[in-house]
Amino acid sequence: MIDLYYTPTPNGLKIKLFLEEIGLPYRTVPVDIGKGEQFEPAFLTISPNNKIPAIVDHDPLDKGSPLSVFESGAILLYLANKTGRLIPADERGRMVVLQWLFWQTSGLGPMAGQNGHFNIYASEKVPYAIERYTRETRRLYGVLDKHLAGREFIAGEYSIADIASYPWIVPHRGHGQTLTDFPHLHRWFETIRARPATIRAYEGVEDSYSKSGGGLSEEARKILFGQGAAARER
Template sequence: MIDLYYWTTPNGHKVSIFLEEAGLDYAVKPVHIGRGEQFASEFLTIAPNNRIPAIVDRAPADGGQPLALFESGAILEYLADKTGRFLAHEGRERYVTLQWVYWQVGGLGPMAGQNHHFRNYAPHKIDYAVERYIKETARLYSVLDARLEDHDYMGGDAYSIADMAIYPWVVPYDKQGQDIEEYPNVLRWMREIDARPAVKRAYALVEDINPANNVEMDDEARKHLFGQR
């Protein structure tokens, strides 16, 4: 059994998609980031960076004590190695896939996240910041589109953890100021992943946990999300 510490964000969706795709038994532990639950001492023992997602694998492959992990990229790599699925065990295919996971973790996620913040949540619009992050997001979408022009999936011919990592960050393209029609290869890829039953099940968690699929951006949420020190 795996405990999934989760909220309905792109990073949260990455891990729920993997768990559904692999058919692993898991229990969702909601962490309401708009109400500061990510700062609870119990959660910080699992995820000291106070961010979701995190997991506790209660039956790790080494047979040892339960294993706690945070950081979505590390979790995906761990689960892929544990199950032997969605990531080659060795060789160049493994590293090609991992480079795209790290591209998302170090590039698309942070840039799209700043895009979301300055376009949708900043109390005062800063035109320079909005333009800067929309353009950088567009550049990254162009990189993604070029990769998918001659590859079915991000790692190559097979669906992998790279697709699981990237897909949830592209789903809200409209909130990022992007016209998805400008990226036909991305659109084709998105539609294929949209149709996967496991992806549908993963996103169905939203209806149970956070039906509005957003954060109530009141003063308390702003304090927890944007006012940490």
Template sequence: MIDLHYWPTPNGHKITLLLEETGLPYTIHPVNIGTGEQFRPDFLAIAPNNRMPAIVDHDPIGGGEPISIFESGAILIYLAEKTGRFLPADARGRFEVLQWLMWQMGGLGPMAGQNHHFARYAPEKIPYAVDRYVKETNRLYGVLDRRLADRQFVAGDHSIADMAAYPWIVPFEAQGQRLEDFPNLHRWFDTIAARPATQAAYARGAEIQPAPAPMTDEQRRVLFGQDATTGTR
């Protein structure tokens, strides 16, 4: 059994996508990031960066004591290796997937995240910042669109590279993007959205947070007012 510490954000959805695809049994433990549950000592013991998702696998690879893993990319790799699915075993195929996973982790996710912050959540709208991140998100959509021009999925067969990228494309309207401008990405997006595992994963998220409410000042403080002392006092 896998304990998944989760909230329905793009990074959280990555893990439920893979768990639903593999059929691994798991239990969701909600971590409400708007109320500061990511700073609880029991959560910090498995996720010292005070970010979800994190997992605890009670039947780990190789046996032995339960293993805890934080960072969504590391979790995807671990679960792919555990099941022998969605990450090729041969070096060429494996690193084709891993480089696109790293592209998402280092590019698409952080840039789209800054896009969300400055366009939707920042108390002061800074035109330069909004324009900077909307354009960079647009550039990254273009990279993905060109990649998908001659292939069905991002890297070979359906893989953790697709599962990592897809949740960050879901809020495309909030990112100031139009899928119609990226026909290859649009086709890929519709293909992933139609998968039964994708629909099941997003349904699990909706059970926990049926409809996100407008962010309060206190939630904004919790999410965006952190420094090195946050959660230690």
């Protein structure tokens, strides 16, 4: 059994997508990041960076004590290795998946995240930041679009590289992007959106980017964006 510490953000949804795709038994443990539950001491023992998602695997391959994993890219890689699914067995195919997994965690996610923050969540508009991150998000969409020409999925077969990237393309409108500008990316996106596991993972998930200010209260905004190192010492 996997315990998934979860909020329906793009990074949280990555892990839910994997678990739904594979059919691994899991239990969702909601973490209300708007109320600061990510700073609770019990959660910090699992995710010391006070971020979701995180998992606890109660049946690790080594048959030892429950194993906790944080950081969405590390979780996807751990689960793929555990199950032998959604990652190629051959070295060359595996490296393709890992390169694009790390591309997402170091590029697409952070840049699109800053894009969403300054476009939607920031209490004041900063034109330079909005332009800079919107432009960089568009560049990254272009990189993926070019790579997908002639490929159904990022590494040929559906893999954790696709699962990592898809949730960061879902909020494209909030990120100031038009998917039809990227025909290969658009085709890939619609293919994944139609998968039964994707439909299950996104059931009931609300698009916070459709709301002014992301639908955050002032208190939630302070908790999410006003915390420093001291918050982790709670």
